[in-house]
Amino acid sequence: MEEVSVRTLVASLAFLAGIVFGATAQKTHFCTMGAISDVVVMEDFRRFRSWLLAIAVGMVVSQAMWATGLVDLDASIYRTANLGWAGAIIGGLMFGFGMTLAGGCGNKALVRIGGGNLKSAVVFMVVGITAYMTLRGLIALARIELEGATNVNLGMPQGLDAILGAVTGIPSAALRLVLTAAAAGAILWWCFKDEAFRTSTKDVVAGVVIGLMVPTGWYITGVVGNDEFEPTPLFSFTFIAPIGESLQYLMTFTGASINFGIATVGGVITGSFLMAVATGTFRVEAFTGARDMIGNLSGAVLMGAGGVLALGCTIGQGLTGLSTLAVGSVLAFLSILAGGFYGIKYQEEGSFGGALRAALTRG
């Protein structure tokens, strides 16, 4: 019997994991942009708590995998010594703002495609092109200039544990334990003290399931993909660069090879589609006019460029990156929140100045 290559195995498992992710998001309406919007528009924190619960779950299980030696998260891109703080902040702000114009983040675009939304198919293409332009194309020139001018080499992994460890002399491994317990503990306390969240089954389930996707990714690439002849880069769920890579993969298939990210993109769309059909919510949606189109296209450009600049999106940095305790992930996550908050305010107030005023007086 022919042996299945590690690459094929990793891609297949990634595809399956993507299906779970997509189906869950479609069914529970898990949405990072929705989380921010719910808070701003109607002071409903349930979906935000769901996102935070996912962060806590992802962090605890990922760190447990690291502590037990299953994977070494220092090998992930999030913990690189080269701290791209400017990209994290600028990219995060761009991404956060853009996602409010495009109906949601990169992952949500995939979920929407599965649900029949043609607008999101266009968003997908624009995100993909813009992301790839920022990775390797025209926009990469600006990105490289920015990184060259502002990146800081820390001389150690950019983990909060490593940095605190260097300052205090306490071993990083011990600090990781403390930081994870503190962060996850605080999150779990804050999430579950709220009765509305506690009793919202779909939000709790979404948080747990999607949170578990992160260590699943580490396992697929870091354990299953651990082949001495063809080692798989340590990777977990993130969507902007993979959307770009998926487009390129479709276009250069005869000479290209699949990877974890590309497989998850396909999986999420598939999972969402299956769930949409199963629940009877599949519905074709299209642009309503110029305004709708301008919003979605602008949002897509901002997400594509911003997501690459920030080394990740609401899932890539806001979930996977945070699970590694990387400083850049914290910066990106907070910037995405700020950009998203401002984006919703902008749409509510109708102007940039009005939104700024509204955001600052909110208190």
Place this chain on the structure above:
Amino acid sequence: MSTETTERQILDVKGLNCPQPLLKAKKALQGVPVGGLLEVYATDPGARDDFASFCRSTGQELVEQKEEGGAYVFLLRRKK
């Protein structure tokens, strides 16, 4: 004192995706007299959850919710 009427204002947000449907409904509701009705037509898959949450969180009444001609129809009554 609120007087409940059967007169309704119509808001069509079909084809728009979040956060637009809620933002527009929130704004439209401000133009509805207390006790008055707002009928919203939407197609975003998240609309059902969104409008239920909106009414719950802001104290407005979701009088009726149905599907009609491929769209969700929400009848909201302004309570405050």
